[in-house]
Amino acid sequence: MPEMTYLQAISDGLREEMRADERVFVMGEDVGAFGGAFKVTDGFFEEFGGDRVMDTPLAESAIVGTAVGAAVVGMRPVCEMQFSDFISCGFDQLVNVAGKMHYRQGLAVPITVRLPTGGGFSGGPFHSQNPEAWFMHAPGIKVLAPATAEDAKGLLISAIRDPNPVCFCEHKHLYRRIKGEVPEGAYETPMRARVARGGADLVVIAYGAMVWTALEATEDLDGASIEVLDLRSLVPLDADAILDSVARCSKVVIVDEANATCAAGAQVAALIAQRGFEHLDGPVVRVATPDVPIPFSPPLERAVLPQVDDIKEACRELLAY
Amino acid sequence: MATDTTLGTPATAIPVAGEHLTSDDRVALLRYMLLMRGIEERAMSLYKQGRVPGSFYDGFGQEAVSTGAAFAMGPADRLCVLHRDLAAHLVRGVEPARILGQYMGRAGGVTGGREGNVHFGDPRLGCVGMVSMLPDMMVVATGMAMAFRLRGEARCALTWVGDGATSRGDFHEAMNWAAVQRLPVIFVLENNQYAYSTPLDLQFAVDPVERARGYGFPGERVDGNDVEAMFEATRRARERALAGGPTLIEAVTMRMHGHAAHDDMRYVPHELIEKWRERDPIDRQEKRVRALGVDVDALRARVSAEIEQAAKSALAMDMPDPADASRGVFCEGEPEPLGDGHAPWSGFQEARDA
Numbered sequence: 001m002p003e004m005t006y007l008q009a010i011s012d013g014l015r016e017e018m019r020a021d022e023r024v025f026v027m028g029e030d031v032g033a034f035g036g037a038f039k040v041t042d043g044f045f046e047e048f049g050g051d052r053v054m055d056t057p058l059a060e061s062a063i064v065g066t067a068v069g070a071a072v073v074g075m076r077p078v079c080e081m082q083f084s085d086f087i088s089c090g091f092d093q094l095v096n097v098a099g100k101m102h103y104r105q106g107l108a109v110p111i112t113v114r115l116p117t118g119g120g121f122s123g124g125p126f127h128s129q130n131p132e133a134w135f136m137h138a139p140g141i142k143v144l145a146p147a148t149a150e151d152a153k154g155l156l157i158s159a160i161r162d163p164n165p166v167c168f169c170e171h172k173h174l175y176r177r178i179k180g181e182v183p184e185g186a187y188e189t190p191m192r193a194r195v196a197r198g199g200a201d202l203v204v205i206a207y208g209a210m211v212w213t214a215l216e217a218t219e220d221l222d223g224a225s226i227e228v229l230d231l232r233s234l235v236p237l238d239a240d241a242i243l244d245s246v247a248r249c250s251k252v253v254i255v256d257e258a259n260a261t262c263a264a265g266a267q268v269a270a271l272i273a274q275r276g277f278e279h280l281d282g283p284v285v286r287v288a289t290p291d292v293p294i295p296f297s298p299p300l301e302r303a304v305l306p307q308v309d310d311i312k313e314a315c316r317e318l319l320a321y
Numbered sequence: 322m323a324t325d326t327t328l329g330t331p332a333t334a335i336p337v338a339g340e341h342l343t344s345d346d347r348v349a350l351l352r353y354m355l356l357m358r359g360i361e362e363r364a365m366s367l368y369k370q371g372r373v374p375g376s377f378y379d380g381f382g383q384e385a386v387s388t389g390a391a392f393a394m395g396p397a398d399r400l401c402v403l404h405r406d407l408a409a410h411l412v413r414g415v416e417p418a419r420i421l422g423q424y425m426g427r428a429g430g431v432t433g434g435r436e437g438n439v440h441f442g443d444p445r446l447g448c449v450g451m452v453s454m455l456p457d458m459m460v461v462a463t464g465m466a467m468a469f470r471l472r473g474e475a476r477c478a479l480t481w482v483g484d485g486a487t488s489r490g491d492f493h494e495a496m497n498w499a500a501v502q503r504l505p506v507i508f509v510l511e512n513n514q515y516a517y518s519t520p521l522d523l524q525f526a527v528d529p530v531e532r533a534r535g536y537g538f539p540g541e542r543v544d545g546n547d548v549e550a551m552f553e554a555t556r557r558a559r560e561r562a563l564a565g566g567p568t569l570i571e572a573v574t575m576r577m578h579g580h581a582a583h584d585d586m587r588y589v590p591h592e593l594i595e596k597w598r599e600r601d602p603i604d605r606q607e608k609r610v611r612a613l614g615v616d617v618d619a620l621r622a623r624v625s626a627e628i629e630q631a632a633k634s635a636l637a638m639d640m641p642d643p644a645d646a647s648r649g650v651f652c653e654g655e656p657e658p659l660g661d662g663h664a665p666w667s668g669f670q671e672a673r674d675a
Contacts, residue, residue, distance in 0.1 A: 057494070062463065066464030072465065073465045104432060105431075106444060108652035163654070
C-alpha cells in the first residue's frame, strides 16, 4: 500500500469518487485552478475541468444552499469551506434547509461539506475552531472526524456515498503531519469507532487530532495499560464501542479539542453516565479546551488546547483514584 | 429614480391575452385562482373551528402571482414555493384534499403531519417546500439551476420571494451567484407591500427590481394582480433562462389579509385595502373569461363542490401515528428523485403532441 499524508488521502478519496461518479463535483472558494487553500484539490482542475471543480463566489451560505439545490435534483456536491470557521455563514442552509429536508418532506440531500477544522498552528480565533458539536445538535446531519490517513480517505468516500448531509471534519493540523499506508482504489470506512490501541486499565476516548495527542500521552504511562478509542464518527455516535471500552477498562478520560461546554465529549460523558455507570471505577474525566476563543500567540494557544501533559495528568489522577 | 410600487393596473383595463394563451388556458388560470381562494377560505373556517393547529397563513388577493408564474413552467422545471403561493401546488397537480389534510396535520396531508401550513412541496411533482428563513429557497433554486447547467439540460428553476426577504444576505448571494454563472433561474419577487407589519419604506431604499441590473441581469416589474401578465412575464423569463440567464420579476400586489390568522393588520391604512380591493385578481380574470362566453357561475359551482368534497376527504384522514415522530430524520437507502409536475399550459401540450 502506498504511504500518503492525511491530506493526500483526502485528495485521493475525492479523486476516486469523481472518477467513478459523474454526479460528484467539488465547489468552494479557490478550489479550481488554485487547487484550494490547503491544496486538497491540487491538479483536479486540470483533470476534471472548471465545471466539476467549481470556483464559487465568496458566499458560504450560497455554497451550502446551492449544493442543496443541486443535490435534490440528483447531483452529489462536495463543498469545501476554506476553513471550518466559515461554516457559521452557511449555518442556516445546513441546519434548516439541508438537515431537516428528509424529515419534513422525504427528500434526500446527499451533500458533503468538508470542514478544515482545528488549531495548533497560530490560526487565531477564526481559523482554529472545532464546530462539530454545532451540527451534532442539529437533527439530520452526520458528522465525521477522521484521525488517520486511511480513515480520512475511506470516511470521505462514505460521506460522498451517503444520501444525507455530512459534515466532514478534516483536521488541518493533521494534513501534512500524519502519514500512513492507504489502500489503493475506492473503499468505504464504516461510520463507527475504532480501537486505536487496546488496553485494560483506562480508556481515553478522542477523535480527530486528539487521537494522536492521546496516543502519545499514554504510550508509556507508568506501565499502565491504556486503551485509546478513536470515535471517527460523532453522528452516528458508536454507543456500543464506547460502552464496550468502558466495560473493559472501567476508567474513562474523554478528550475534545473543541470548547468544553456541550462538546462531543460531553455527549459521550452523558452516554456513559446513563448506560455505563455500573462499569465505572471512578468519575468520568474530561479534558477539553476551556470556553474561550482560540488565541493566536503560541504560548496562549498551547495554554488552552489540550496538550500531551494535560492528558497524562488526567490519566494519572484517574488511575490513582 | 423613485418608483411607485403600490400602483397596479386599474381594474377597468382588461388587456387581451397574448398569442400564447388559448381560451381554455384563460379559463384554467381563473379556475386555479378560484381553487386557491376557496381552499384557503375553507381552511380558515377549519382554523376557526379549531381543526387547524398552529396558525394559518393565506394569499388572499395574491392568487395571480403563483397561478400565472407556475402556469408558465414545464413538467421538468423545478419550483420552490412560498407561503402565499398555494396555486402553484394546484397547478403542479397536488390534490386539494391533501392540502387541507396538510393544514390539519393529518397523516394524509402532503407532509404527513411533519410540517404545518404551506411549508410543503410534493417532491413527486417537482416541488420543494420552503423553510421559514426567507429567502433561503432563492439559493436552493439557484443550485437546482446550477445542476441543470452542469448537465446541459434545458430546464429551469423558479422560486418566489417576498419584499421583506430582499433585505437578507441570501437574496444577494443568490442574485449574484445566478448572474455570475448565467443560470436558468427565475426569481419572482412578490411585493405585497408589507413584511408582517413592516412597510416597504422601512425595508429598502431602492426598489429591488432595480437591483437586478446591478447584478447583471434583467429585472421586470409586473402587475401581480393580473394573472395573464404574470404568465406572460414568466413565460418570457423562462425563455431567457433556457437561453442562459436569470430574471427577477417583481410582481406588485397587496397582502389583503394579516400576516397570519391572528393578525388584524391594524397597521395597514383602510384606504389602501379599499384601493387594492378594486384590483382583485379574480374579478379581473372573471371579466375576461365571461367575455369569452364562459359560464363562470357554473365554474364557480364546480370549484366549490370540488373543495367541499376535498374537505370531507381531509376531515376523514387519520391523525399521524405518534410512533412515527422520530422516524425519517435520515435517508436510508437510495434517494427518491424529484418527479415531474403537471404543466397544464397549452404550449407544453402542443410540444408533447408534436
